[in-house]
C-alpha cells in the first residue's frame with residue numbers, strides 16, 4: 731500500500747521544456763543571438779552536458795549554471811557576462827509555470843488520498859515563483875528543492891534529508907514518479923523506494939530499470955492501485 735508519492739516537478743508536473751524555450755528565446759534576443767533552431771539545439775546540448783556533470787558530482791550547481799552560458803558564448807562568438815546572463819535567464823524562467831498535460835487532474839485526484847511530496851533538482855529563485863504561480867502548495871504536503879536540501883537527485887543523501895522531514899515516513903510505502911531515469915528513477919533506487927518512469931516522449935530504456943513505466947500521467951492512478 732502506497733502512502734507517500736514523491737514527484738519530480740520539471741517535465742513531470744510543470745512544463746519545463748516550454749518554460750525553457752520561452753526564457754531562452756527572450757535571453758537570446760537580449761544578447762543579440764539569433765533564435766534559430768541550431769542555436770537553441772546548441773544551448774540544449776551544452777545544458778544537458780553540464781547537468782549530467784552535476785548528477786555525476788563533477789561540477790557544482792553554481793559552476794554549471796555559469797559554464798553553460800560561457801560555453802555557449804564561446805561557440806557563437808558573443809562577448810557577454812555569463813553571470814548576468816544567467817540572472818536574466820532565471821528571472822524570465824521563473825515567470826513560466828505551465829502544467830504538463832494531465833498534471834493538474836492527477837494532482838486533484840491524488841490530493842487527500844496520498845501524502846504528496848515534490849522533489850525537484852532546481853534553483854530556489856527559479857522554482858519558488860513557478861510553484862506559487864501554479865499553486866502547487868495547495869497540493870503538496872512538502873516541497874523539496876535540491877539547492878535548499880544541499881544535495882541533488884539521484885544522490886541518496888538528497889532523499890535521506892527529505893525523508894527526515896516527512897512525518898511517519900516509511901520507504902516501503904513510497905514511490906517516486908519522474909521523467910528522468912538518471913535522476914528520478916536512479917534516485918528512487920538509491921533511496922530504496924519504488925519507481926515509476928514518466929516516459930512521455932517514448933524514450934528508449936537504458937540499464938536503469940524502473941519498477942513501472944507510464945507514457946501519460948493519466949496512467950499513474952492505475953499504477954498506484956496495483957500496489
Ligand SMILES: [Mg+2]
Nearest residue numbers: 738740741909
Ligand atoms: Mg524532470
